[in-house]
Amino acid sequence: MSAVDTGPDTGLSRQSAFAPSRGQGGRAVRNAVATGVMVLAFVIAVVPLVWIIVTVLQKGAGLLPDASWWLNSQRGITPRVVGGGAYHAIIGTILQALATAVIAVPIGIFAAILLVEYAASRLARVVSFTVDILSGLPSIVAALFVYAFWITTLGFSRSGFAVSLALVLLMIPVVVRSTEEMLKLVPNELREASFALGVPKWKTIVRIVLPTAFSGIVTGVLLGLARIMGETAPLLILVGYSQSINTNLFSGNMAALPLMINNDRQQALAPAVERVWAAALTLVLLVLVLNIAGRVIARFSSVKK
Amino acid sequence: MSSITGRSAVDQAPGPAGDVPRGRRRLGDSLFGGAASASGVVVIAIVALTGIFLATRAVPSLLDDKVNFLTSTEWVADPGALRFGILQILWTTVSISVIAMIIAVPVGICNALFLTQYAPRWLARPAASVIDLLAAIPSIVYGLWGIQVFAPHLGGLQTVLNDALGWFPLFGGPISTGTVFIAGVVLAIMVLPIITALSREVFAQTPAANKEGALALGATKWEMIRTAVLPFGRAGVVSASMLGLGRALGETIAITIIVSSVAPGTDFFSSWLQGGETFASKIANNAAEFNDPSSTGAYIAAGLVLFVLTFVVNAIARVIVNRRKAFT
Numbered sequence: 101m102s103a104v105d106t107g108p109d110t111g112l113s114r115q116s117a118f119a120p121s122r123g124q125g126g127r128a129v130r131n132a133v134a135t136g137v138m139v140l141a142f143v144i145a146v147v148p149l150v151w152i153i154v155t156v157l158q159k160g161a162g163l164l165p166d167a168s169w170w171l172n173s174q175r176g177i178t179p180r181v182v183g184g185g186a187y188h189a190i191i192g193t194i195l196q197a198l199a200t201a202v203i204a205v206p207i208g209i210f211a212a213i214l215l216v217e218y219a220a221s222r223l224a225r226v227v228s229f230t231v232d233i234l235s236g237l238p239s240i241v242a243a244l245f246v247y248a249f250w251i252t253t254l255g256f257s258r259s260g261f262a263v264s265l266a267l268v269l270l271m272i273p274v275v276v277r278s279t280e281e282m283l284k285l286v287p288n289e290l291r292e293a294s295f296a297l298g299v300p301k302w303k304t305i306v307r308i309v310l311p312t313a314f315s316g317i318v319t320g321v322l323l324g325l326a327r328i329m330g331e332t333a334p335l336l337i338l339v340g341y342s343q344s345i346n347t348n349l350f351s352g353n354m355a356a357l358p359l360m361i362n363n364d365r366q367q368a369l370a371p372a373v374e375r376v377w378a379a380a381l382t383l384v385l386l387v388l389v390l391n392i393a394g395r396v397i398a399r400f401s402s403v404k405k
Numbered sequence: 406m407s408s409i410t411g412r413s414a415v416d417q418a419p420g421p422a423g424d425v426p427r428g429r430r431r432l433g434d435s436l437f438g439g440a441a442s443a444s445g446v447v448v449i450a451i452v453a454l455t456g457i458f459l460a461t462r463a464v465p466s467l468l469d470d471k472v473n474f475l476t477s478t479e480w481v482a483d484p485g486a487l488r489f490g491i492l493q494i495l496w497t498t499v500s501i502s503v504i505a506m507i508i509a510v511p512v513g514i515c516n517a518l519f520l521t522q523y524a525p526r527w528l529a530r531p532a533a534s535v536i537d538l539l540a541a542i543p544s545i546v547y548g549l550w551g552i553q554v555f556a557p558h559l560g561g562l563q564t565v566l567n568d569a570l571g572w573f574p575l576f577g578g579p580i581s582t583g584t585v586f587i588a589g590v591v592l593a594i595m596v597l598p599i600i601t602a603l604s605r606e607v608f609a610q611t612p613a614a615n616k617e618g619a620l621a622l623g624a625t626k627w628e629m630i631r632t633a634v635l636p637f638g639r640a641g642v643v644s645a646s647m648l649g650l651g652r653a654l655g656e657t658i659a660i661t662i663i664v665s666s667v668a669p670g671t672d673f674f675s676s677w678l679q680g681g682e683t684f685a686s687k688i689a690n691n692a693a694e695f696n697d698p699s700s701t702g703a704y705i706a707a708g709l710v711l712f713v714l715t716f717v718v719n720a721i722a723r724v725i726v727n728r729r730k731a732f733t
Contacts, residue, residue, distance in 0.1 A: 127625055127628070128625065130625070130627055131625035131626055131627040131628070133627075134626070134627035134630070135523065135626070135627070137515055138515050138516075138518055138519040138522075138523050139519060139523070140515075141511075141512045141514075141515030141516045141518075141519060142515075142516050142519045142520070142524070142532070144512050144516075145512055145513075145516045145536065145597055145598075145601065146532070146535075146536075148555070148594045149535075149536070149539045149594070149598075151550075151554070151555075152539075152542065152546065152547065152550045155550050155554050156546060156550070206444070207444045207447055207448070208444075209444075210440050210441045210443070210444035210445075211441070211444040211445050211447075211448050213441045213444075214441035214442060214444060214445045215445075217441070218438065218441055218442075221442075223442055223445050223446070224445065226445075226449060227445040227448055227449060229720075229723060230448050230449045230451075230452050231448060232719060232720075232722075232723045233452050233716055233719055233720065233723075234448065234451065234452055235719075236648065236651040236652070236655075236715050236716075236718070236719035236722075237452075237455070237655075237712075237715065238654070238655020238656070238657065238685060238711060238712075238715055239655070239657060240655065240657045240684075240685045240688055240689060240708065240711070241455065241459070241655065241708050241711055241712045241715070242455070244459060244688065244704075244705055244708040245454070245455040245458055245459060247695065247701075247705075248458040248459060248461075248462045248705060249454065249458050252462065252698065252701070253458070269451055269455075272448060272451075276448075300433055300434050301434050301437070301438075302433045302434050302436070302437030302438070303433065305437065306437075323541075326541050327541070329543075330541070330542070330543025330544065330545070330546075331543070332543070332544065332545045332657065332658035333657040333658055333685065333689060336657075336658075336689050336692045337688070337689070337692045337695070358543060358545045358658070361545050361546075361549065362545065362658070365549060365662065376549070377549075380545070380546050380549055383543055383545075383546065384542060384543070384546055387541050387542065387543060388538060388541065388542075391538055391541045392538070395534065395537075
């Protein structure tokens with residue numbers, strides 16, 4: 101009858117689960133229901149995500165083909181007026197992201213080297229735990245920390261650089277984790293061969309381990325940049341919005357794409373609404389390009405095992 | 406041949422002086438090791454300083470607080486007349502996160518099961534990458550979409566909930582424009598990719614022998630999943646959910662955009678069909694008023710509570726993952 105082997109010697113304690121207690125029909129039905137639920141869950145997950153992409157494309161694509169969107173700022177432009185561009189916000193986002201990367205990438209890579217190449221130390225175990233905590237740190241808390249530390253305690257004023265400092269906290273864990281993954285994939289034989297030739301440890305890491313893992317590190321940096329470019333909370337607290345171009349990270353209000361969206365999101369006038377969605381699309385494109393570039397690099401040049 | 410030689414040299418502590426005869430090499434090694442340790446110390450210091458600085462800025466305001474910080478629902482951050490408590494904020498924060506988790510955890514798990522156990526290869530790989538990419542969409546875009554495009558579609562459902570279950574404190578009226586419920590659903594969509602991606606990773610690692618064993622005993626596909634895949638992935642799923650929860654608790658801008666804030670002085674309310682503020686949105690909404698140390702301290706105190714909440718949630722997730730690693 102049943103294909104189930106109910107013999108006592110199978111060693112599977114759960115064997116009764118497969119017993120045809122409600123007959124084969126009941127089991128088949130439950131199996132079919134489960135399959136249906138899984139497919140439904142997939143559909144439920146995909147629909148809103150596709151919906152968001154379509155919405156952003158529909159509402160935002162109108163302005164992007166225009167060169168002035170990429171070359172002009174919003175200086176002197178009111179919500180009633182059509183025109184202007186997002187250059188001030190794009191340059192702000194990129195400058196802040198670069199400043200963040202300059203600080204976060206070296207710290208992240210060295211911390212990952214500590215976690216993999218000096219894994220035996222007690223420090224490494226504590227750092228590993230701390231990186232997990234850092235990766236779950238809400239961006240608004242990172243911003244409050246920089247506010248309490250950089251602005252109220254050290255007395256600096258709100259600026260693009262203060263934003264970068266908060267973003268450093270959010271970028272470090274991404275860089276550490278992806279670099280760590282890559283360093284772990286570097287075969288030990290390479291390290292051992294290098295040691296056997298009398299090469300010191302630091303030179304082994306710099307000349308053998310890091311080049312082998314280089315593409316993975318690049319991927320981590322790109323994913324980290326993608327994550328921080330979309331953050332809004334630190335911008336709200338640490339810098340004011342400017343409609344003009346400001347390339348000075350250390351003083352004055354400075355625009356960024358999320359801030360540009362946030363600034364005009366409650367406007368009801370059509371020109372402003374269109375610009376909000378165009379800025380959203382620009383931001384999504386920027387983030388997706390970085391993500392896809394990171395993943396493509398990871399796929400085509402990963403360490404061969 | 407390329408056989409693995411057991412322990413790697415890297416795992417061993419550096420030997421006695423005989424290893425490195427020349428002082429120059431030693432210098433390079435100690436500099437490099439020092440840089441690695443310094444970066445580690447910086448990472449630890451960042452987390453420690455975050456706690457310390459938030460606490461030192463929050464304590465003076467907490468001492469000046471005229472009402473109980475934990476049980477009051479008031480929020481008046483005027484310097485000199487501080488009356489602020491977190492009860493309402495905590496309720497809204499937890500409510501939104503609970504709604505998000507109720508939706509995102511089951512859907513995320515089923516989605517991960519679909520991608521690892523059901524979907525054909527040609528669909529599974531691209532679908533998984535697309536879902537990963539969607540985790541990267543900035544939250545401000547989710548917020549914009551949530552309030553302008555998605556919220557109107559939930560209006561009917563909210564009216565139905567209010568009509569049928571209005572007597573229950575969670576679904577009382579009147580219904581606001583941007584409700585806790587809408588924010589919860591949008592947040593569910595935001596954390597879904599995270600939960601799916603992490604669950605997918607653990608389910609994909611289920612040993613083939615376990616799965617084939619169940620199938621060989623005559624299990625249907627669902628029974629195989631229930632007896633082989635789910636028990637294997639349980640710890641991973643729990644930690645994925647905790648990480649999603651941590652993300653949900655701290656989400657700022659999407660909630661700031663979606664949930665309409667209530668008039669100051671409103672009595673405590675529990676309905677999910679009204680507005681409110683979470684820790685993060687309270688801080689974000691009032692960022693412009695950070696000019697006086699004592700009123701800023703009130704918001705920093707809220708930030709400190711959020712820091713502690715997410716710290717605990719992430720630490721639990723981490724412990725669960727580590728325990729699982731120890732067994733596999």
